[in-house]
Amino acid sequence: MAKAAEKTREFRAEARFQRTSPQKAKLVLDLIKGLRVEQAINTVHFNSKRIAPIVEKVLRSAIQNANYLSQEQGLDVDVDNLYVKSAVANEGPRMKRIRPAPMGRAFRYQRRLAHIIVTVAEKNKGAATTAEEAGSGPAAKKATKKAAAKATAKKAPAKKAAVKKTATKKAAK
Numbered sequence: 001m002a003k004a005a006e007k008t009r010e011f012r013a014e015a016r017f018q019r020t021s022p023q024k025a026k027l028v029l030d031l032i033k034g035l036r037v038e039q040a041i042n043t044v045h046f047n048s049k050r051i052a053p054i055v056e057k058v059l060r061s062a063i064q065n066a067n068y069l070s071q072e073q074g075l076d077v078d079v080d081n082l083y084v085k086s087a088v089a090n091e092g093p094r095m096k097r098i099r100p101a102p103m104g105r106a107f108r109y110q111r112r113l114a115h116i117i118v119t120v121a122e123k124n125k126g127a128a129t130t131a132e133e134a135g136s137g138p139a140a141k142k143a144t145k146k147a148a149a150k151a152t153a154k155k156a157p158a159k160k161a162a163v164k165k166t167a168t169k170k171a172a173k
Contacts, residue, residue, distance in 0.1 A: 013061035021112040026091035
């Protein structure tokens with residue numbers, strides 16, 4: 001019950017109207033979800049995508065928001081203990097453009113914009129820290145149970161077949 005009353009604080013930062021498609025931004029954001037902030041900054045810093053510097057700037061802003069609010073509100077937030085809780089790229093408004101086409105015609109196309117939102121939170125001792133550990137929920141347990149059931153189902157006929165072969169060999173002698 002004490003854990004339910006003790007809510008972890010989340011700190012967020014967003015960069016709106018970025019000139020990239022949300023699909024391209026999600027490629028970089030998926031790399032940092034669930035990572036500790038130091039590791040996430042290193043990952044984004046050495047990424048070669050064009051949106052990576054913007055994502056790094058938003059991530060650093062979220063960390064500074066956590067630092068500022070902890071000092072301002074008197075919270076006990078350890079900046080070294082932060083991890084990236086969520087990182088999303090939502091679709092912004094589209095800019096409609098016209099491209100010249102043959103014989104005096106014009107084709108319309110759209111330039112997509114993205115809103116990038118990064119949320120960091122302080123890691124509890126029992127909380128998942130990496131993306132692999134975050135996947136240890138009920139859905140992951142069901143998947144492992146199904147995989148284990150399939151593996152045992154495949155092994156059982158193989159053992160029976162081996163038993164039948166030895167029985168036929170004994171009968172042949």
